Amino acid sequence: MEADVDRDHSWSSMLAVVAAVLFVGVGIALIASAHVAGSERPAQERIAAVAPEAVSDAVPAGNTSTVPLPVGARAPLVAADPAWTGRTAVATGIPERALRAYASAALTLKAEQPACGLGWNTLAGIGAIESAHGTHSGGRLDDAGYPQPAIRGIPLDGSASAAISDTDGGVWDGDAVWDRAVGPLQFIPSTWQKWGADGDGDGVADPNQIDDAALAAGRYLCAAGEMTSASGWRRAVFSYNHLDSYVDDVAATADAYAARVAG
Template sequence: MTWDDDATGDDRREPRSRPSAREVLLQVAGYLGLVTAVVALVVGAVFAVTVWGVAAKPGGFAAPSAAGRGAPLPPVTSSTSDGDADAAARTEAADDPNAVTGSEVAPLVEPEPEVEAAPVVEGDWLSVVSDATGIPARALAAYALAHVAIAAEEPQCGVDWTTIAAIGAVESGHGSHGDSELQASGQVTPKILGPALDGDGVAAIHDTDGGALDGDATWDRAVGPMQFIPSTWEQWGADANGDGVADPSQIDDAAYAAARYLCASGPMTSPEGWRGAVFSYNHLESYVDKVAGIANGYADALG
């Protein structure tokens, strides 16, 4: 018997014998092996795509770098100083400074020297960001102006207001540590003073300023909302608010000095550079991680 009764000549197939039980089992095993291999390939491909996709995302299998992500430059406007307003008033009062009245000559009005107007953070930005982050508006203004100033002074640095604000949060709660309060002037009262650096569980730093900043003529103490020790303030202190005094207890001065100090470590535009700069502020990896978390929280709050 053939498989095709109509086949003739060379077209006929040889009679096919019935396979044995062993052969059937081997065939079934072969089919099962093939199916298993295909399933394994599919599962492996899906797993590989999943791993690749997750690992490429921050927070996936690849641990994210604990570093600040940064934020755009805050918007600022120029303020008009009282001196400019006074000069304008005097100019308006003298309609014709060269006019002659009888035998008297009206005094000439000497022009005031031009003074560059100080930048002011836009009120709408302050309101929105303060509400979103919980940073007091007065402190936020200081951090934002420090960002603007250091970006102009050292554009290669890359430090931004979120990092400065995060350090301010850790160091003093934005000038609210203990009984201290941040005034509208930017002054923190009473002064925020750290413990005496007398070597008892802390570094030993003998007095370097005669107690002028920290009130301690024996040991140095960290001072102000950004917690500068006197010797460091001597090098990096700044007069950011233009009152003629570099004061570590005034938040504009302190925030700008902190930005300058951080930038001295080099560019902060990479995770390594950012961590190195913040580590220079406080030599603890846990401190760097904490500042990174707070800074990124501020950035995330803005969407």
């Protein structure tokens, strides 16, 4: 993704919609996958956080592509096991509908890009901070995976953010003058044009729908490179939001979720 888009995403994530509570910590949990077999549990490895790397605004070194995977390289969607998501939702406090999206996206990416190493709990950590899993300001996710009411960030008019004029005609964000961050994972429309995904298999890529947003976020993270090391993990999450404090918050939240499942 271009530098200006990354930076704009950071502003929108920071200023538009955040969860009521931010978790701060020093560890990261790297989870191999969310398992389809209900009796299995993710393997956990806790790694002390390293000093923040000097990550450029450009696509990090080691990335082999600056655009989403071509359609032919994408794996079929893989659904998480309902028994696993039900138990894990109780253990973590994550709404089951949101957890299903995170776990299914991680499983799909395990098949699609096995070297990436993205875990369900990383997506859950991002979802918690961006919108409290689609429940920002007392809202909820409906059965179809849409926040009710819809989640819209502030207009990116330059007054409290970078200025981004409308790029979608208001289709996704309801604003035909300025762009706004949209949905449970807070994509701006110009970012979605590049990374939009169809995570629920309905033929539409919609940033307001949590399966779509989770799969798009996963592909975006994997484009930064592998996430199986502390440095790779931090680089990927930093690419989502260019703030070291954001990376630390996601790490602590992801760790907490993994610990509740493993405990």
